[in-house]
Amino acid sequence: MGFLTLQSLSKAFGDFTAVRDVDLSVAQGEFVSLLGPSGCGKTTTLQMIAGLVEPTSGTITLDGRDITHEKPNRRGLGIVFQSYALFPHMTVAQNVAFGLEMRKIGKAERERRVKEILGLVHLAPLAERYPRQLSGGQRQRVAIARALVIEPPVLLLDEPLSNLDAKLREEMQFELRRIQRSVGTTTIMVTHDQAEALSISDRVVVMEQGRMTQIDAPYRLYERPATAFISSFVGKMNRIDAVWRGGRAEAAGLALPAEAASLSEGAAAQVAVRPEKIVLGAPGQGLVDGTVSSRFFLGSYWLFNVETPVGTVIVSLPNHGAEPVAEGATVSLRWEPESAAVIAAGAVA
């Protein structure tokens, strides 16, 4: 039994089922991300936990207490909205103090706690500013401080970083993790950005069309995606069309190394292999030869598109400071059987 438990939670809007039989158990202090494309039901799930959307069926339990039908102002959860939803007519300090005021906490105590939390999010010097005078990253930290100051049992984050530019987003990912670690609040974050989910969560929940399809630690999700959808959504993935023959995946007359699978003879299959698991070699030295059709320099690594008899294969190579193979060069590709998985082609989500 987790600290926060969702049991067969569903939400239907008319004929449309946004969330279907979601079961999730979150331990105290855990950082869990709900990951999925827009419209997969992740925000609806978050809003049901927050109490802003009434579930059609199922239960939500918090610390052994059934909160399924409790009003949002009685749940005491901290929520950071996508738009931050700061009170524009109040200063940073007033924004943060609002939740404490509603809890009828005395002025001295209130000021002390506001000061403390603003220190934690590095905003102490800006306490008297209004939200419109702050940058996006600062507003975001005000929203986090406002949600955390009430010492909520659970912190809910709705796409907290999506309004920030790329560089700031990366900084705020670390910042968010740091704050969460130092406060120790159980946190649930909704995001459509797989990199964000992988980098800061203890566990990632993938949602597709209102259902949860995989709940796993980030590295396991990346290495062992449960569905074809997850394999392509989380990180880059080569999917080579093959046929299952004699206990092996064959493509263009070649047997592709892959982990064992049990498919029926002659079934269409796909061999899934991550770009960074493929090793480039001299022509004729590997499994299959190909031509580098294009290459992209991405700073810390290079990305190659290699045309081979089994199709276009993406290969990534760390940047070692030297110029790698040129466009138009012939190379060979090779990978270990344990780094490739065979997926039945019919299982494509």
Next chain:
Amino acid sequence: MKSRALTPWLLVSPATLLFLGLVVLPLILTVILSFHVYDHSTGIKDGFTVEHYVRVLTDDYYLTIFWRTLRLAALTTLICVLIGAPEAYVLSRMGDPWRSIFLLVIIGPLLVSVVVRAFGWSMLLGSTGLVNQTLRALGLDPVRLLYTETAIVIALVHVMLPFMVIPVWTALQKLDPMVEAAALTLGASPFTALRRVVLPQVSLGMLSGSLIVFGLSASAFAIPGLLGGRRLKMAATLVYDEYMSELNWPLGAAIAIIVLAANLIIMLGYNRLVETRARRALG
């Protein structure tokens, strides 16, 4: 270079001419007229006098009418805020077909002439009107409504309400709906969220609404004219009477100028008071 410098002036000239011709010029003529000497037997005569201003500002008769104008306009504004602001909030929370329908219901009165609406009210409020018929049918004593201040305020509120609802509604449209949700999740009751979070943010809408309502009410002519009767005069009907019945145009002009000045002072003062406070917080 020269023609380029001229272009902006040419572009604003139609509006400027319109403004000069239709607002500034008549206003200047009115000011000049208000300082003319008037004689009952010979009419308007050349000659400068401040007699009309002194008379208006010292005679109880005029002061009573000014005071009534101010009082009724303020009361109308207050009632419009009390009805219009919640109305706009309800409107902003409505679903789509209903929102359009009710918006039309609110704006609808503007499509009918003020005179027609005033006659409509006089039929409803008259001694044998619908209101008194209903009271009689219920066995209650009839009330005198027509030609009272109550009738004027009722009709003014009816006419002015859209001018309050629309600015408040516009302000509500700009509001992030999640801000109210944020207040709820922080432990505020729905009423507290409304008072502490929504209301301050629409205060500028309420300010512009009340400025329009006050200005239009203080200078309303048809409604006090038709529902106030001969005795319950307001500023605009007073000016009309001076011009058309007394034929004392300079006195009428003086009253008009005083009403204009008073209106300006009140509205600017009110705007200053509320806006500086709201602007500081809302930016």
